[in-house]
Amino acid sequence: MTTDPAPGADLQQLVANARAGRVRAIARLISLVENNSPRLREAMSLMAPHTGHAHVVGLTGSPGVGKSTTVAALIAAFRRRGVRIGVLAVDPSSPFTGGAVLGDRVRMQNHSLDTGVYIRSMASRGHLGGLSTAAPQALRVFDTARFDVVLVETVGVGQSEVEIASTADTTLVLLAPGMGDGIQVAKAGILEIGDVFVINKADRDGVQNLQREIRGMIALDPQRGPQEWKPPIVRTVASAGEGIAELADQIEAHRAAQRLSGAWDRRRLARFRAEIEALALAEVRRRFLTGDRAVAADLAARVRDGRTDPFSAADLLLRNL
Amino acid sequence: MTTDPAPGADLQQLVANARAGRVRAIARLISLVENNSPRLREAMSLMAPHTGHAHVVGLTGSPGVGKSTTVAALIAAFRRRGVRIGVLAVDPSSPFTGGAVLGDRVRMQNHSLDTGVYIRSMASRGHLGGLSTAAPQALRVFDTARFDVVLVETVGVGQSEVEIASTADTTLVLLAPGMGDGIQVAKAGILEIGDVFVINKADRDGVQNLQREIRGMIALDPQRGPQEWKPPIVRTVASAGEGIAELADQIEAHRAAQRLSGAWDRRRLARFRAEIEALALAEVRRRFLTGDRAVAADLAARVRDGRTDPFSAADLLLRNL
Numbered sequence: 001m002t003t004d005p006a007p008g009a010d011l012q013q014l015v016a017n018a019r020a021g022r023v024r025a026i027a028r029l030i031s032l033v034e035n036n037s038p039r040l041r042e043a044m045s046l047m048a049p050h051t052g053h054a055h056v057v058g059l060t061g062s063p064g065v066g067k068s069t070t071v072a073a074l075i076a077a078f079r080r081r082g083v084r085i086g087v088l089a090v091d092p093s094s095p096f097t098g099g100a101v102l103g104d105r106v107r108m109q110n111h112s113l114d115t116g117v118y119i120r121s122m123a124s125r126g127h128l129g130g131l132s133t134a135a136p137q138a139l140r141v142f143d144t145a146r147f148d149v150v151l152v153e154t155v156g157v158g159q160s161e162v163e164i165a166s167t168a169d170t171t172l173v174l175l176a177p178g179m180g181d182g183i184q185v186a187k188a189g190i191l192e193i194g195d196v197f198v199i200n201k202a203d204r205d206g207v208q209n210l211q212r213e214i215r216g217m218i219a220l221d222p223q224r225g226p227q228e229w230k231p232p233i234v235r236t237v238a239s240a241g242e243g244i245a246e247l248a249d250q251i252e253a254h255r256a257a258q259r260l261s262g263a264w265d266r267r268r269l270a271r272f273r274a275e276i277e278a279l280a281l282a283e284v285r286r287r288f289l290t291g292d293r294a295v296a297a298d299l300a301a302r303v304r305d306g307r308t309d310p311f312s313a314a315d316l317l318l319r320n321l
Numbered sequence: 322m323t324t325d326p327a328p329g330a331d332l333q334q335l336v337a338n339a340r341a342g343r344v345r346a347i348a349r350l351i352s353l354v355e356n357n358s359p360r361l362r363e364a365m366s367l368m369a370p371h372t373g374h375a376h377v378v379g380l381t382g383s384p385g386v387g388k389s390t391t392v393a394a395l396i397a398a399f400r401r402r403g404v405r406i407g408v409l410a411v412d413p414s415s416p417f418t419g420g421a422v423l424g425d426r427v428r429m430q431n432h433s434l435d436t437g438v439y440i441r442s443m444a445s446r447g448h449l450g451g452l453s454t455a456a457p458q459a460l461r462v463f464d465t466a467r468f469d470v471v472l473v474e475t476v477g478v479g480q481s482e483v484e485i486a487s488t489a490d491t492t493l494v495l496l497a498p499g500m501g502d503g504i505q506v507a508k509a510g511i512l513e514i515g516d517v518f519v520i521n522k523a524d525r526d527g528v529q530n531l532q533r534e535i536r537g538m539i540a541l542d543p544q545r546g547p548q549e550w551k552p553p554i555v556r557t558v559a560s561a562g563e564g565i566a567e568l569a570d571q572i573e574a575h576r577a578a579q580r581l582s583g584a585w586d587r588r589r590l591a592r593f594r595a596e597i598e599a600l601a602l603a604e605v606r607r608r609f610l611t612g613d614r615a616v617a618a619d620l621a622a623r624v625r626d627g628r629t630d631p632f633s634a635a636d637l638l639l640r641n642l
Contacts, residue, residue, distance in 0.1 A: 041632045049627040136631070265625075272621040272631065277609045279635035284605055288598045300593040304586075306370040310457070310593065311362045314600035 011039060015046045018145045021084075026118055026145045033137040034122050044137060051143040054086070055255050058152045058168030060190060065176040066200040069238040071153055075117055076241070077248045078149055082116075086147040088138050089121040090154045118147070132278035136167075136271065149251075167271040169264060170254045172247075174198045175214070177206030191217050194231050196250045202235035202243065211235075229257050287321055295320050332360060336367045339466045342405075347439055347466045354458040355443050365458060368465040375407070375464040376576050379473045379489030381514075386497040387521040390559040392474055396438055397562070398569045399470055403437075407468040409459050410442040411475045439468070453599035457488075457592065470572075488592040490585060491575045493568075495519045496535070498527030512538050515552050517571045523556035523564065532556075550578050608642055616641050 017025030029047075032040050061067055071087055078085045122138055135152065142150040152168060173194035197214050199207055211233055218224065218231055232250050236243035258264035288296070299313040338346030350368075353361050382388055392408055399406045443459055456473065463471045473489060494515035518535050520528055532554055539552055553571050557564035579585035609617070620634040 041630070044632055045630040048624070048630040051627060052625065268625055269618065269621045272624040272634075273617050275631050276617070276620055276624065276634045276638055277606075279631055280609075280638045281602060281605060283635060283639060284602060285598075288601075296594050296597070297590065299597055300590045303369070303593040303597065304373065304589055306372055309362070309366040309369040310596050310600055311365055313593075313597045314604055317597055317601045318604060 011043050011046055015043065015050070015144060018047075018141065019050060021115055021145055023115065023118060026141060027120070029141040029144075030120055030122065030138050033134055033141065036134075040137070044140065047140050047144040051140055054139070054143040054147050054150050055170065055251075056139055056150050056152060056168040057251055058154070058171045059174060060154055060171065060193075061174030061176075061198075062179065064179065065174045066238050067153055067174055070172075070174060070198065070200060070236065070244075070247075071151055073236075073238045073241055073244040074151065074248060075119075077244045079116055081248070083148045084116045084146065086117070086142040086145070086150040087119040088135070088142065088150060088152045089119070090135055090152060118142070118145070133275065133282055136275040167267070167274060169258060169267060170195045170251055172196050172198055172251075174200055175210060176201040177204045177210050191221060195229065195254050196247070197231055197233045198247060199233060199235045200238050203237050207235060229254060229261075229263070284321065288317075292320065332364050332367055336364065336371070336465060339368075339462065340371060342436055342466055344436065344439060347462060348441070350462040350465075351441055351443065351459050354455055354462065357455075361458070365461065368461050372461055372464040375460070375468050375471050376491065376572075377460055377471050377473060377489040378572055379475070379492045380495060381475055381492065382495030382497075382519075382521075383500065385500065386495045387559050388474055388495055391493075391495060391519065391521060391557065391565075391568075392472055394557075394559045394562055394565040395472065395569060396440075398565045400437055402569070404469045405437045405467065407438070407463040407466070407471040408440040409456070409463065409471060409473045410440070411456055411473060439463070439466070454596065454603055457596040488588070488595060490579060490588060491516045491572050493517050493519055493572075495521055496531060497522040498525045498531050512542060516550065516575050517568070518552055518554045519568060520554060520556045521559050524558050528556060550575060550582075550584070605642065609638075613641065 014025050014028060018029055029043060031037075032043050037043075059067055059071065075085055075087065120138070122134065139150055139152070171193050173190050173196075175197065177199065191214075197218075199210055199214075214233055224230070234243055234247045234250055236247060238244065255264070258267070296317065299308075299317060302308045303310050303313050335346050335349060339350055350364060352358075353364050358364075380388055380392065396406055396408065441459070443455065460471055460473070492514050494512075494517070496518065498520065512535075518539075520531055520535075535554055555564055555568045555571055557568055559565065576585070579588070617638065620629075620638060623629045624631050624634050
């Protein structure tokens with residue numbers, strides 16, 4: 001859980017090298033995050049003054065909609081515009097996934113000689129705070145390394161993945177015709193978080209219907225006021241590169257609109273707040289694991305014997321923290 | 322989130338009625354849990370002295386192995402023995418499930434006139450603590466209502482479901498031939514938690530192989546000492562009732578062995594401890610949501626401006642709790 005991928009390395013030098021865009025340093029810093037290294041705290045502290053530049057783009061969508069293909073196409077489009085782009089492929093620590101992310105990584109290797117691109121998949125098994133602490137920490141490394149855009153790709157659509165995608169500066173919701181996606185979007189609470197909707201595989205039947213469904217749901221969303229950003233719907237065929245330039249345009253348009261309206265700053269503050277709270281919760285959990293076992297054991301015994309209820313026991317445990 | 326399913330009801334009377342086995346009272350108490358009622362704490366406190374009797378049996382297994390059919394067959398088997406049995410079907414709050422549990426509930430309705438059986442499905446959306454606090458609270462209601470056995474059926478096999486199943490007094494791991502289950506068991510960390518392995522659909526091809534695989538993995542498990550309970554492997558065809566009496570025997574044998582060795586008590590203490598810690602964490606989370614917004618906002622702004630790192634901010638937040 002706390003193996004150190006850069007033992008003895010000078011963290012100051014590592015951060016300086018990351019700032020200079022050196023891939024090896026970036027990789028080692030993200031490994032510190034992934035392994036929840038004891039020196040993570042020092043590393044974060046050294047990076048803190050050098051962040052605040054990168055625009056974080058979250059991608060979410062059901063398996064099979066073409067997330068990896070879209071990521072690959074977006075990398076190419078942004079690189080043509082001279083934009084430095086990072087990709088964080090996040091594996092929500094389920095014992096059943098794991099293979100997919102590595103596969104995607106390999107598929108995207110054709111950018112491996114370009115220092116303006118860095119692609120990294122990350123698990124979060126060892127993390128007490130899970131992805132809610134690991135993802136923002138990894139993003140901070142990308143930010144320190146001065147990437148202009150960081151794409152966060154999550155595997156599958158679960159609650160935690162939605163949370164990560166929704167704390168991005170711009171959230172892309174990917175759909176494809178013929179997958180019952182309209183209903184899926186409505187169910188999963190994805191509609192509320194989408195800043196740009198992407199209908200991929202738009203050469204298939206059912207595009208019109210899907211677009212109408214999404215448009216209807218956006219119009220009905222009570223949380224979107226008339227002054228708010230109206231999420232565009234972009235049609236793509238990512239495998240052929242179609243619509244990708246327009247998608248990149250819409251990402252940049254959303255970025256500009258967010259900066260202008262102040263929403264960019266509000267979202268960042270919300271994101272940092274969520275990160276701080278997740279770290280605080282992880283610390284509480286750590287104290288439970290390492291804390292006074294006698295106190296916890298005594299409380300459990302009192303609950304077992306019906307001498308107290310679990311709520312009162314929890315209060316006592318917190319007071320003892 | 323906090324709608325009260327029993328407004329104005331006298332909680333003392335409700336608990337007394339639940340102790341007398343009245344279904345309506347049991348249902349209302351579990352609804353208090355499900356809705357995270359403001360009166361839940363008082364209800365738990367009233368129930369605390371009346372618990373400690375029920376034997377909790379957790380069921381886990383991949384979709385399609387026949388969990389619901391097995392539950393239905395076990396209900397019938399235990400009822401024939403005069404055992405009062407409760408079933409808690411737990412829905413891990415994913416937006417994608419929900420249908421299955423209700424379906425199971427309907428399928429098991431043929432016991433609805435028998436007061437020795439109570440079947441209840443429960444979601445945990447409103448819960449800050451999620452299933453880790455809601456499930457033990459619901460079990461406490463069953464326990465108060467003097468059920469001898471409570472089956473906890475979880476939907477799907479994810480980490481949280483494994484956790485719930487593993488805190489049971491007896492954990493059943495259900496498998497079926499021809500589903501690649503051997504590998505699945507090894508992957509999901511289910512092997513370590515199984516007290517009784519059930520090969521359902523044992524009239525199908527591949528039973529021998531599956532049994533050999535499970536036996537091999539049990540033998541290799543370093544956590545099982547020679548004095549420990551050796552998990553038996555029971556073959557069933559739940560749809561035809563075959564092997565179910567033997568399964569019920571093994572559950573009772575495990576119960577007796579656990580009581581004798583003291584493991585029963587150790588497990589309960591671990592379960593109560595986990596519940597207390599989960600409640601304490603939920604309380605911390607609640608304080609973040611309702612606490613001083615100015616402090617959290619200021620910390621987030623300091624992180625944004627690179628004036629501090631998130632770890633230091635988290636320390637300050639905890640100190641402010």
